[in-house]
Amino acid sequence: MRPKLTLKQIAKELDVSISTVSKALRDSSEIGEETREKIKAFAKFYNYKPNNIALSLKNRKTKTIGIIIPEIVHHFFTTVISGVEKVANEMGYNVIICLSDNSFDKEVINMEMLANGSTDGFIMSLAKETMQKGDYHHLIEAISQGMPLVLFDRVVDQILCDKVIIDDVLGAQKAVQHLVDIGCKRIALISTVDYVSVGKLRTQGYTLALEENDLEVDEDLILKIEEMEESEDKIERFLRDKEVDGIFAVNEHFAISAIKYLQEHGKRVPEDVSVIGFTDGELSKRFIPSLTTVSQHGTRMGEEAARILIEKLEKTPGEDEQYRTVIVETGLVKRNSTKSLK
Amino acid sequence: MRPKLTLKQIAKELDVSISTVSKALRDSSEIGEETREKIKAFAKFYNYKPNNIALSLKNRKTKTIGIIIPEIVHHFFTTVISGVEKVANEMGYNVIICLSDNSFDKEVINMEMLANGSTDGFIMSLAKETMQKGDYHHLIEAISQGMPLVLFDRVVDQILCDKVIIDDVLGAQKAVQHLVDIGCKRIALISTVDYVSVGKLRTQGYTLALEENDLEVDEDLILKIEEMEESEDKIERFLRDKEVDGIFAVNEHFAISAIKYLQEHGKRVPEDVSVIGFTDGELSKRFIPSLTTVSQHGTRMGEEAARILIEKLEKTPGEDEQYRTVIVETGLVKRNSTKSLK
DNA sequence: TTTCAACACGAAAACGATTTCGTGCCAGTA
DNA sequence: TACTGGCACGAAATCGTTTTCGTGTTGAAA
Structure with a gap:
């Protein structure tokens, strides 16, 4: 040796x-x-x-950025990571990844670990539990220590920092509008609980689209799901006695569960019911029928977040504390789970 | 501030x-x-x-382990990562992830970066290009510097180090045996090129299973695919003029492409053709028909790799240079893409 | 012959922590 | 009185770099 x-x-x-x-x-x-x-x-x-460690100590910068995300076994997050990795590498930065497992405590612990010199800044998407508690002291702490923070996707208004999000409202609205355009009258929403920001915003978009088309918002056609595990059951019970001709779901899984139930009960997709999901993953692409979805462009979000963070890191501190919120456009990827426009 | x-x-x-x-x-x-x-x-x-950096410098250990994988947008790898993360966290270690993008150069660069003090050891799965070139100097270099290395999944015999693999031969063999058991006579193999170790090994398993059942190995029923992008085309052309009643594919994607083609051409799965994939992902679970697959237990592989690495790290160096190869068992998850046993 | 700049290099501080080895002081003992 | 031994604390080295500030030598100008 x-x-x-x-x-x-x-x-x-x-x-x-x-x-x-x-x-x-x-x-x-x-x-x-x-x-x-x-x-x-x-x-x-x-x-x-x-030796990098010695350099880091001397320069007081580590040239690494920390990513903390709720889970990694999730296509959207991995695309974001690969986006971050890409621009980080180009700029000579390393990426260190921690998972919060959607737990507040783990998020705090990970963040404190990384904040003690291991990284120069953070890119994060908040844990579900964190948003539920509304406790952001760890974020505030990091910022007040001069560590730049970029939030993406699951962000929160109370924290002043750079943010990269998609326009959830508009994305949902466009999706529902498309359902209306192809002739759907009774459009159901399958969403997550409201304290997850995306759940709330996408619900807003849904409501907005209906109102703009003078369609009634029927609370009976809205399902809010708390836990991933219970989703299939809930969706089955929800759809059992409903007459719908369109469904907008806030993720792939809900959409597919719905399609499954419909097909097993004699409805055809898209002939009888059109279904749109959110987040464009492997599943959407390859499912049969392939899924019409709102695409989130995770890679682009990651790239954007990394660029913003690194820019902050390389600027002399103190001057010009401006925070940006970048909105990455969503797209509607039309596939076979929706009827085509007449 | x-x-x-x-x-x-x-x-x-x-x-x-x-x-x-x-x-x-x-x-x-x-x-x-x-x-x-x-x-x-x-x-x-x-x-x-x-301050972690100061501690690292003083103690000459960073308490972080580096993972280098070919890509992250891939369900199997993310499960491995989450396994590593889990036990690393429990033992007070951080995880720093780099992607090689299947490029030899990126793999070398990343490894050299991390080796300069950033991590105490490595967990890696080799880039396709690396295996193709057969150039492992960066691995040898790291080992000779006293950095423990654990390879998983895409490993290579020439390198002496700890390894965590699945029994690809046996996994494939069991899958093909199952096809035989449910009555398939003409079983096709859709695999990757041989220099990717898993492609070769799974082909061996396929051959073995056929031989054991006194079935002829027909080269005409074997397809080797080089690039992911061309897979759909190749599979279509491959299946066009073949009469098969069973297909074993070395990943989900090939399996699903095959099913798609079959369904579009009037064959029913599993009634006319039974299909088995390798690697159990989201897609397999939720596809219709859901896919019978060989499950790789990525999480367990990650946990195992992390445990081995950390054990090496905490042992006083020098003594007892034994390298282990842990084989994680595969399972056959039976779903709806194969006929049931009579 | 003196003086001074330029040259080529070394000593030491600094980054933030740990750890070994003193050291000054006080109480107790011979 | 002189010595011993704790006690409570500080100085300094160390990890591997970078960087500032000397410093000794040389050659040329005065």
Whole structure:
């Protein structure tokens, strides 16, 4: 086992001082050409690379950014991560990922861990539990310590920081409008509970679209689901006695559960009922019928978030504390779970 | 903006030396009770937390482990990550993730970055390009520097290190055996090219199962796919003029493409053709018909890999250089894409 | 011959923590 | 009185860098 080479060892080996080695490697004109070349040749030969930890300590920056997300086994989040990774890498940053598991405590612990010098800034999407509690002291703490924070997707108004979101209201509205356009009259909504911001906003979009088309908003046609696990049951019970010709669901899973139930009970999709989901994942693409969805462009969100964060990190601090909220446009990907426009 | 508290500041504030503060916070008996309590109270009040970077430098360990995987937008890898995360967190480790994008160069760069002090060890699955080139100098380099390495899934015999794999041969064999058991006679294989180890091994399993049942191995019934993008085309062309009653595919996507083609051409699954995939993802579960698959237990692989790595990290180095290869059992999850046993 | 700049390099501080080794003081003992 | 031994604390080294500020040598100008 050959341990890593350090400046000190090079210095001893070549019988010069540590400072000389450091300067030579950084091409300082202070060092004579001969010595400089000798040192550089030696370092190259033995593949010297400066120790990141020492550099981080010295420079007080780690060149790594921390991502904290509720879960990773979720297509949307992985696309965001790959977006972040991409621009982070291009800019010479590393990415360190922590999962909150949708637990408030884990989110706090992870954040405190990373805040103690491990990262220069954060990109986060909040845990469900955090939003429910409304306790954001850890975010405030980090910001007040001068760590830039970019929230995405699951954001919260009370926190002043940069944000990358999609226009959930508009996305939902466009989806429901499309259902109206293809002739649906009784459109159901399958959403999550309101304290998850996206649930609330997408519900707003749904309502808005109906109102704009002078359709009545019937509370009976709205289902709010709390736990992923109970979703299939709830959706079955919900659809059992309803006559609907359109369904807007706030994610792929709800949409597919609905389709399954419908098909098992003699309804055809899209002939009898048109269904639209939210978030464009593998499932939507390959399900039969393939799903019409609102696409969230996770990769773009990740790229955007990383760009904003790094920009903040590289700017001299103090000046111009402006926070931006970037809205990434949603698209409606039309596939086979909706009738085509007449 | 209030910058982070350091030992030095506490020392100045309380008019004691830095060493005293450090010792007091670590409950050293060297420090008088009164002083100790005073310091601890102060630190607690201002929420002092030691700087990770400084600790890393001092202790020469970072308490973080690096994961390098080919891609993250892939259900199997995310389950592995969440497994690693879980046990890493329990043991007080952080996880830093890098993506190689299946590129050899990116893999090398990422690895060198992380090896310069950022992590204590690696958990990796090799990039396709790396396996193709057969160039593993970066792995050897890391190992020779004393960084433990655990390979999983896409591993390679030439490298001496711990490994976590599934028994691809057996998994495939069991799958094909099941097809035989339910009465299939002409079983096709849709696989990836051989230099990806899993492609080769699963092909072996396929062959083995056929031979054991005295069925002929017909090269005409074997398709090897190089690029994900061309898979649908290739599968369609492959199936066009074939009479098969069973298909074993080495991943979900190939399986589903096959089913799609069959259904569009008047065959029923599973009545006319039974299909089995490999890797149990969201898609398999929710596709209609839901897919019978060989489940890889990614979470368990991640947990296992993390456990092995951390064990290595916490053992005093030098002694007992034994490398293990853990084989995680596969399971056959029977769903609706295969006929049931008579 | 003296003086001074330029050159080439080294010493030391700093980043934030831990730890070893002193050291000053006081009480107790011979 | 002189010595010993705790006690409570501080100084300094250390981890691996970078960077500021010397400092000794040389050659040229005065």
